[in-house]
Structure formats: structure tokens, C-alpha cells
Amino acid sequence: MNLTQQLINGIVLGHAYALIAIGWTVLLGVARLVNFGHGQMYMLGAFVTWYGISRLGLPYILAIPLAMLIGVVVGYIMQRVLLQLTLKQDLVSIMIVTLGFGYVLHGAAALFFGSTGQILSTPLSMQDIYWGDLWFTYQDIAIVVVTILFFAALKYIIDRTRLGRLARMVAEDPQLAELAGINVKRVYLGVFAFEGAAVALAAALVAPRTPILTSMGFEEVIITFVVVVLGGIGSVLGSYLAGLALGLFVAFFGAFVSPAYAMAAAFAVLIAVLVIRPGGLAVSPGGR
Amino acid sequence: MSSGLKTVLFAALAVLGFFVPMALGGSGAIYAACVLIAIFAVMSYGLDIIVSDLGEVSLAHTVFFAVGAYTTALLSASAGLGPILSLAGSILVALAVAALLGLVTLQLREFVFSLVTYAVAVVAATIAQNWSFLGGSDGLRGIPLFEISLLGFSARNDQELWPVAYLLLVVAIYMVSSFRRSKLGKAAMMVHLNQRLAVTSGVDPQRTRLQVFLLSAPITASAGWLYAYQRAYISADVLEAYFLILMLTAVVVMGRRLLLGPLAGVALILVQEKFFSFGGYVDKIILGSVLIVTLAFLPNGIVGLFAPLRSLFPRRTMPLGKTIPERS
Numbered sequence: 006m007n008l009t010q011q012l013i014n015g016i017v018l019g020h021a022y023a024l025i026a027i028g029w030t031v032l033l034g035v036a037r038l039v040n041f042g043h044g045q046m047y048m049l050g051a052f053v054t055w056y057g058i059s060r061l062g063l064p065y066i067l068a069i070p071l072a073m074l075i076g077v078v079v080g081y082i083m084q085r086v087l088l089q090l091t092l093k094q095d096l097v098s099i100m101i102v103t104l105g106f107g108y109v110l111h112g113a114a115a116l117f118f119g120s121t122g123q124i125l126s127t128p129l130s131m132q133d134i135y136w137g138d139l140w141f142t143y144q145d146i147a148i149v150v151v152t153i154l155f156f157a158a159l160k161y162i163i164d165r166t167r168l169g170r171l172a173r174m175v176a177e178d179p180q181l182a183e184l185a186g187i188n189v190k191r192v193y194l195g196v197f198a199f200e201g202a203a204v205a206l207a208a209a210l211v212a213p214r215t216p217i218l219t220s221m222g223f224e225e226v227i228i229t230f231v232v233v234v235l236g237g238i239g240s241v242l243g244s245y246l247a248g249l250a251l252g253l254f255v256a257f258f259g260a261f262v263s264p265a266y267a268m269a270a271a272f273a274v275l276i277a278v279l280v281i282r283p284g285g286l287a288v289s290p291g292g293r
Numbered sequence: 294m295s296s297g298l299k300t301v302l303f304a305a306l307a308v309l310g311f312f313v314p315m316a317l318g319g320s321g322a323i324y325a326a327c328v329l330i331a332i333f334a335v336m337s338y339g340l341d342i343i344v345s346d347l348g349e350v351s352l353a354h355t356v357f358f359a360v361g362a363y364t365t366a367l368l369s370a371s372a373g374l375g376p377i378l379s380l381a382g383s384i385l386v387a388l389a390v391a392a393l394l395g396l397v398t399l400q401l402r403e404f405v406f407s408l409v410t411y412a413v414a415v416v417a418a419t420i421a422q423n424w425s426f427l428g429g430s431d432g433l434r435g436i437p438l439f440e441i442s443l444l445g446f447s448a449r450n451d452q453e454l455w456p457v458a459y460l461l462l463v464v465a466i467y468m469v470s471s472f473r474r475s476k477l478g479k480a481a482m483m484v485h486l487n488q489r490l491a492v493t494s495g496v497d498p499q500r501t502r503l504q505v506f507l508l509s510a511p512i513t514a515s516a517g518w519l520y521a522y523q524r525a526y527i528s529a530d531v532l533e534a535y536f537l538i539l540m541l542t543a544v545v546v547m548g549r550r551l552l553l554g555p556l557a558g559v560a561l562i563l564v565q566e567k568f569f570s571f572g573g574y575v576d577k578i579i580l581g582s583v584l585i586v587t588l589a590f591l592p593n594g595i596v597g598l599f600a601p602l603r604s605l606f607p608r609r610t611m612p613l614g615k616t617i618p619e620r621s
Contacts, residue, residue, distance in 0.1 A: 039404050041407075041411065086585060089589065090588070090589060097349075097350050097403060098592075100350060101350060101584065101588055104352075105541075105542075105584035105588070106585060108538050108577060108581035109577070109578050109582055112581065115574045120574075226411070230408050230409075230411075234408075265423040266420075268415075269419055272412050272416045275412065279400075279409060280400075
């Protein structure tokens with residue numbers, strides 16, 4: 006039953022990938038911004054959760070909001086620094102600055118948390134479920150359930166609420182939105198704070214699957230690129246499907262070819278898509 | 294300033310630069326720092342023409358650096374070739390990789406281009422860590438001394454390697470400066486600033502991009518070539534984010550399109566790291582913060598800060614086009 010086991014792994018991984026990428030999806034789709042420090046923010050979220058549980062003795066359910074709160078603070082500070090560049094829509098500089106932020110976060114986290122690897126164990130990740138000869142944990146179930154709920158709520162907010170309409174308007178035409186009396190800066194700050202919270206949530210849920218290191222984060226960035234680009238930049242539903250597809254691809258590639266090269270292979274797929282269909286990358290304003 | 298005078302001045306500066314480590318006391322640590330500054334400056338000059346002239350941000354330049362270093366390690370340690378052949382090999386492999394990457398990313402611009410080049414760098418790092426041909430996570434050891442038997446030259450330490458490093462640096466700066474004066478350099482600037490104008494003036498933007506890419510990669514790769522000899526072993530850490538952040542910071546910190554900007558930038562960073570270090574992690578925070586502050590608050594770099602001072606020294610404005618003869 007190896008095939009079914011891989012299918013389960015792929016579905017769990019897929020939901021994890023979609024959740025890791027969702028902050029970027031919204032960032033690009035709603036605000037047309039990028040964040041190359043995304044991977045390091047994931048790392049920070051994982052370590053704050055770990056710190057909350059093992060050092061502060063918080064229950065897991067409280068460590069998650071703590072990590073998200075730190076994520077919001079980091080995202081807000083980043084956008085505060087970037088604000089002038091954002092208003093000028095200087096994407097190239099924004100990219101490099103966020104890369105710099107990632108580097109600073111890595112240094113700061115290593116200084117604070119130490120550079121040794123840690124295991125983030127949660128009450129859910131300790132409980133295995135055996136179903137015939139299939140194996141998974143309660144953590145895996147939590148990842149799938151939270152991802153589905155998160156995506157459904159986000160889709161509802163972007164499509165149907167006033168907040169979503171505001172964000173979409175800013176994405177479509179920042180100047181016009183400004184004229185219409187919308188505080189564009191606040192929307193940008195809000196979107197970046199959301200990105201911080203979303204990636205911290207993803208880290209708190211997904212990081213217990215593997216040991217955590219302050220030097221991690223690069224793989225998560227590649228995952229995010231692939232999900233965001235394959236899903237059609239900025240599309241929430243597209244990201245979900247792309248995440249799922251990538252998860253299945255990585256699970257099967259890892260099982261039948263080589264786990265070490267799974268990411269490289271996923272990236273090769275991305276390159277192929279980019280070469281075949283460079284026009285398909287157009288940002289759809291509003292992130293729908 | 295006339296161009297003849299400029300050439301003489303630059304030549305004098307180039308000769309004087311060679312004696313900088315001696316003037317600073319000539320200790321082993323000084324030579325080590327100077328050799329590294331020269332190597333990393335050459336590495337940054339490759340990226341400089343992409344960022345400053347072409348206006349794109351390539352995050353795959355660590356790959357070219359690694360290509361130079363790994364090719365050199367394989368050719369010298371395994372195949373027993375000398376430095377000149379390993380340099381030729383490094384340049385050839387770098388050109389091949391740059392051509393491939395350039396063709397794949399030809400249609401991509403701005404952040405999608407950077408995104409793909411960043412992904413290339415991350416994937417290259419996983420490949421270097423896992424592929425036994427490249428030594429896996431142990432890396433490649435046993436790179437011989439830098440020896441050119443034809444000239445009877447051998448470098449056993451950084452002091453003896455300094456002439457090579459300095460020569461490489463001068464050649465790289467010369468290449469960048471000739472590139473900026475060349476037709477290709479002008480075409481790149483035009484593509485950067487106004488692509489439509491470039492197309493209507495008969496410049497093919499994609500060809501220009503590819504050519505600049507092919508010029509840039511060997512410069513960065515030649516830095517990797519010398520770095521392999523300097524360190525005597527190479528591992529996947531040449532693909533670490535440190536080199537990427539170092540290059541980017543060096544290119545922007547002084548101000549863009551300044552010929553000696555990347556060199557001054559690298560020198561500033563390495564002097565801090567080698568002589569005023571606060572430990573690896575704090576140094577990381579400092580380097581990252583310098584990059585952030587420069588881009589977010591000093592769009593014209595450190596030199597731009599002093600721009601208002603220039604108005605204190607009124608200069609004759611250079612005439613555009615032909616000079617109009619003065620009437621008497």
C-alpha cells in the first residue's frame with residue numbers, strides 16, 4: 006500500500022505548501038508586493054512557537070497566536086521601512102530590501118535562539134494514527150483542516166467583504182484608490198502584517214514535521230515561488246490547487262526517484278512552465 | 294577633465310593601489326583581508342553591470358561564483374591542470390551556464406526574473422550539497438598551490454597571492470569601465486532606461502540582455518577561480534546567502550554606476566568583518582541592515598549623501614554634443 010501512503014503524504018504536504026505560500030499570494034495579488042524574507046519569517050514563526058512551548062511553557066494552542074503576533078510585528082516593521090519604495094512601486098529595491106530583512110532575521114534568530122537544531126513537538130504531532138498499514142499524525146490532520154478553513158475564509162473576505170474590496174481596489178489602481186479616500190498606506194501595512202501572521206501560522210503547523218534550524222527557510226521560498234507562479238500569480242484558489250499538485254509531485258518524486266532532489270525537480274517544472282507560457286504569469290489584479 | 298589626463302590618473306591610481314597592503318603594515322592579516330577584498334570586489338563587479346547598467350537584479354550570481362570555484366577545484370585537484378587552464382575552464386563553464394540561464398530567462402523581467410534566478414541559486418545549493426561529483430556536503434579538498442611553472446611563479450600564502458588578486462581586480466575594473474564606454478554598455482543603459490526608445494533606435498533588448506549576461510558571468514566566475522586557490526578547498530557554502538548579500542550590498546552601498554563603488558563597498562564590509570567584528574551573527578545583522586538602510590533611505594548610496602556638497606564647487610558644465618566655437 007505504498008502508493009496510498011504516498012498519496013496521503015502528498016495531500017498533507019500539498020496543504021502545507023499551500024498554507025506556506027498563502028501570505029505571498031495575497032501580497033502579490035492584493036498589493037503587488039514581493040517578500041524574499043518569507044522563508045526566514047517562516048523560520049522565525051517556527052522558533053517562536055518552539056520557544057513558547059518549550060521555554061515559556063505555553064500550551065500549543067497559545068503558542069500559535071504568539072508566533073502570529075510576532076509575525077504581524079515583523080511584517081509591519083518591514084512594510085514601515087519599505088513604505089516609500091512601495092508607494093513608488095519600486096519592486097526591484099523592495100526585493101533586495103526584503104532579502105536583506107531575511108538575512109537580518111537569520112542573524113537575529115541565531116543570536117537569540119542559538120544555532121543548534123531543535124525539535125518542535127506539539128501534542129498533536131506526538132499522536133500517531135494507524136489505519137491498516139497507513140500512518141499519519143493528528144498534526145497532519147490539523148494541517149489539512151486549518152488550510153481548508155483558512156483558504157475558504159480568505160476567499161470569502163477577498164471576494165465578498167468591504168475589506169476585500171478595498172484591498173482589490175488598491176491593487177487595481179493605488180492612485181485612484183487614494184483619490185477615493187482610501188488610506189493606501191494602511192492597506193499596504195495591513196497586507197504585510199497579514200503576510201507575517203499567515204506565514205507564522207503555517208510555520209506553527211507545518212514545522213513540527215521536520216527538525217527546525219535557524220538556517221532554514223530557503224526551501225520554503227522555492228515552494229512558495231512554485232505555488233504562486235503555477236497557481237497564477239495572486240490567485241487564492243489557484244494557489245490551493247498548485248500547492249496540492251506540488252505536494253503530490255514531491256511525495257511521489259521523493260518516494261520513487263530521490264528525496265534530495267525533489268525540490269530541484271519541482272523547480273525544473275516551474276522553469277518549464279515559465280519557458281512554455283511566460284504570458285501566463287500576468288498578475289490578475291485583485292487576487293481572485 | 295580630459296580623457297587623457299583621466300587615463301594617466303587611473304594608471305597612477307592602479308599602480309599605487311598595489312602598495313596599499315604594504316602601506317598598512319604588510320602583516321599576514323592585512324594581506325589576507327586585501328586578497329579577499331580584491332576577490333569579492335571582482336565577484337561584485339560581475340553583478341554590478343547587471344544591476345547598475347541593465348537594471349535587473351540577478352540573484353544567481355553566487356552560482357557563477359560557485360561555478361568558477363568548483364570548476365577550478367575539479368580541474369586543478371583532480372585533473373592536475375595549472376591556474377591558467379583552470380581559469381579558461383572556469384570562464385567556459387560560466388559562459389555555458391550563463392547562456393543557458395540567459396536564454397531561459399530571456400522573456401522574464403523585474404521580479405519574475407529575480408525570483409527565477411534566486412530559485413536557481415537555492416537549487417544549485419541543494420545540488421552542490423548532495424551531488425557526490427561535487428564532493429557533496431564535504432566539498433572538494435586538495436586544491437594545489439597557485440603555481441605557474443612557466444613563469445616560475447608560486448604563491449604559498451596570501452602575500453604571494455596578492456599580485457594575482459590585484460591584477461585580477463584591475464582587469465575586472467578595466468573591463469567594466471570599457472564596457473560602460475562601449476556600444477553594448479550604451480545599449481544596456483538605453484534598454485534599462487527606455488526600452489521603447491531602444492527598440493526604435495535599432496537596439497535588440499533581448500540580445501543586449503543576453504550579451505551583458507555573458508560578459509558578467511565570467512567576471513564573477515574568475516573571482517571564484519581565485520577564491521578556490523586562496524581557500525584550498527571548496528564546499529557548498531560558496532552558495533550561501535552571505536555572498537549574495539555581500540555582492541548586492543557592495544553594488545548599492547556607495548551609489549550605483551560608480552566605477553570604484555563595488556570595490557569601496559566590499560572593502561568597507563570586509564574591514565568591519567575582519568577587524569571590527571562583533572561575532573558572526575551580529576555581523577549578519579549589520580550587513581543586512583546596511584543593505585536595507587541604503588535601499589530604503591539612501592537611493593543614491595553613501596556618495597549621494599555628499600551630493601549637496603558638490604554645489605560648493607562650481608564646475609563648468611560639459612557641453613552636449615559638439616562644442617560650439619566661441620565667438621569673439
